[in-house]
Amino acid sequence: MIQFAGVHKWFNQLHVLNDINLRITPGEVLVVCGPSGSGKSTLIRTINQLEPIDKGKLVVDGMDLLDKKTDINKLRAEIGFVFQQFNLYPHLSVLGNITLAPLKIRKMPKKEAEEQAMTLLARVGLAEKRDAYPSQLSGGQQQRVAIARALAMKPKIMLFDEPTSALDPEMIGEVLAVMQGLAGTGITMVVVTHEMGFAREVAHRVAFMDHGVVLEEAKPEEFFRNPQHERAQQFLKQLLSPMH
Amino acid sequence: MLTYQFDWSVVTSGKYFEWLVSGFMVTLKLSVVGIILAFIVGLLIAVMRMSHFRPVRWFALAYLEFFRNTPLLVQIFFWYFGSYKILPQAVNDWLNSTNFEFAAAVIALTIYTSAFIAEDIRSGVLSIPKEQMEAARSAGFSYLRSMQYIILPQAVRITVPPLVNQFLNLAKNSSLAMTIGVMELTYQARQVESYTFKGFEAFTAATIVYLVLSTSITALVHLYDKRVLNPSRAV
Ligand SMILES: Nc1ncnc2c1ncn2[C@@H]1O[C@H](COP(=O)(O)OP(=O)(O)O)[C@@H](O)[C@H]1O
Numbered sequence: 001m002i003q004f005a006g007v008h009k010w011f012n013q014l015h016v017l018n019d020i021n022l023r024i025t026p027g028e029v030l031v032v033c034g035p036s037g038s039g040k041s042t043l044i045r046t047i048n049q050l051e052p053i054d055k056g057k058l059v060v061d062g063m064d065l066l067d068k069k070t071d072i073n074k075l076r077a078e079i080g081f082v083f084q085q086f087n088l089y090p091h092l093s094v095l096g097n098i099t100l101a102p103l104k105i106r107k108m109p110k111k112e113a114e115e116q117a118m119t120l121l122a123r124v125g126l127a128e129k130r131d132a133y134p135s136q137l138s139g140g141q142q143q144r145v146a147i148a149r150a151l152a153m154k155p156k157i158m159l160f161d162e163p164t165s166a167l168d169p170e171m172i173g174e175v176l177a178v179m180q181g182l183a184g185t186g187i188t189m190v191v192v193t194h195e196m197g198f199a200r201e202v203a204h205r206v207a208f209m210d211h212g213v214v215l216e217e218a219k220p221e222e223f224f225r226n227p228q229h230e231r232a233q234q235f236l237k238q239l240l241s242p243m244h
Numbered sequence: 245m246l247t248y249q250f251d252w253s254v255v256t257s258g259k260y261f262e263w264l265v266s267g268f269m270v271t272l273k274l275s276v277v278g279i280i281l282a283f284i285v286g287l288l289i290a291v292m293r294m295s296h297f298r299p300v301r302w303f304a305l306a307y308l309e310f311f312r313n314t315p316l317l318v319q320i321f322f323w324y325f326g327s328y329k330i331l332p333q334a335v336n337d338w339l340n341s342t343n344f345e346f347a348a349a350v351i352a353l354t355i356y357t358s359a360f361i362a363e364d365i366r367s368g369v370l371s372i373p374k375e376q377m378e379a380a381r382s383a384g385f386s387y388l389r390s391m392q393y394i395i396l397p398q399a400v401r402i403t404v405p406p407l408v409n410q411f412l413n414l415a416k417n418s419s420l421a422m423t424i425g426v427m428e429l430t431y432q433a434r435q436v437e438s439y440t441f442k443g444f445e446a447f448t449a450a451t452i453v454y455l456v457l458s459t460s461i462t463a464l465v466h467l468y469d470k471r472v473l474n475p476s477r478a479v
Pocket residue numbers: 011014016034035036037038039040041042043
């Protein structure tokens with residue numbers, strides 16, 4: 001479903017992805033964690049080619065991303081992306097945000113798009129906000145709308161780049177709950193997060209990154225009980241006792 | 245001068261009043277058509293100016309530099325006196341059968357103003373966070389569709405104040421059309437003056453009408469901004 005084979009990427013001199021080999025199977029929930037600057041965002045952004053790769057092979061949903069014949073817009077329409085900063089369209093209402101891509105890309109009839117949007121809004125617990133504008137919502141609400149917006153395209157893959165990092169602590173739970181509800185529905189999820197509770201309960205697998213390398217891949221219970229690499233051990237220790 | 249007799253009836257009723265009204269209608273038409281076309285062309289040039297395809301970007305750049313840095317009056321004369329020399333006969337015949345002065349004035353005003361509008365819109369686009377383009381591209385929109393549905397609508401919203409200025413400039417600049425014989429407001433005020441020698445009254449009337457026109461354009465754009473472009477501020 002998503003396959004990295006010997007993937008490299010550089011930002012000028014910086015070797016930001018160094019020989020990535022990863023296989024993510026359909027319906028799997030993969031959590032990616034690691035220190036800041038280790039390349040997690042870059043990794044997840046290569047999957048929908050927000051960042052092109054320089055070397056190696058990356059196949060997503062049967063499409064080779066280095067193949068010039070691959071229709072990147074078509075691929076992206078099948079992949080939902082949830083950003084740390086939500087990135088809702090500020091000029092559109094909640095309903096407008098969720099229906100825009102289905103209307104314009106899928107050519108879905110307006111009535112159907114709005115009904116679907118209402119179903120999704122109910123699912124993320126925000127049905128009463130349909131006519132609000134992003135600036136009128138809390139961070140947690142904006143992120144839930146952003147998830148609904150991505151789901152409106154009925155994606156096979158959902159990518160989350162630190163979806164709760166910009167949120168006040170009391171709002172993290174509501175967003176994680178929505179994400180937890182998605183896991184196990186058959187949708188493939190790649191989640192960059194430091195929420196280790198989420199990783200433990202929801203993830204099928206955890207990948208640990210450092211300096212552009214995937215140092216460790218393991219089932220969550222193994223990873224948390226017995227991390228292999230010293231960097232991972234340090235990382236977990238710091239995360240679990242943030243005061244040091 | 246002290247013996248000058250004011251006679252406001254000249255411009256408030258009768259034949260000369262009708263001249264002024266017909267002049268105003270032409271000015272209004274020039275302004276409305278010019279504003280709509282200049283806005284559309286300005287949007288296109290702004291997008292071309294930011295194109296990743298070099299020849300397109302260079303064309304837009306040349307367009308901007310050329311039309312912003314030459315006098316509008318020269319451009320009006322160019323379209324009126326110069327353009328037909330390089331156009332095919334058939335096009336000229338057609339142009340002559342229509343109101344060519346009006347067309348030349350609209351073309352000149354549109355192109356001249358569109359260059360300024362394009363630059364205003366471009367700086368609006370540059371101030372939209374790049375994450376908006378990323379969000380749009382992630383959803384599967386092409387670059388141009390992202391511009392159309394996500395970036396330009398936001399850019400235009402924050403560009404409203406400079407856009408109003410450009411619209412007002414166009415309306416005021418439309419008076420230059422009199423130089424090629426378009427019978428707009430200034431032309432008619434001049435006519436009234438030469439027939440009646442009531443220059444003070446005629447140009448005072450014209451001045452007031454221009455003021456009302458400008459104020460109306462400003463008010464209309466701001467109303468549209470509040471009602472349609474930025475309803476979230478009203479909620
Ligand atoms: N567009 C870019 N240009 C240059 N360097 C970048 C760019 N994006 C990220 N980087 C650098 O690449 C490294 C990895 O970044 P990133 O993938 O965002 O890490 P993470 O998400 O794990 O914090 C960092 O050192 C970062 O500064």
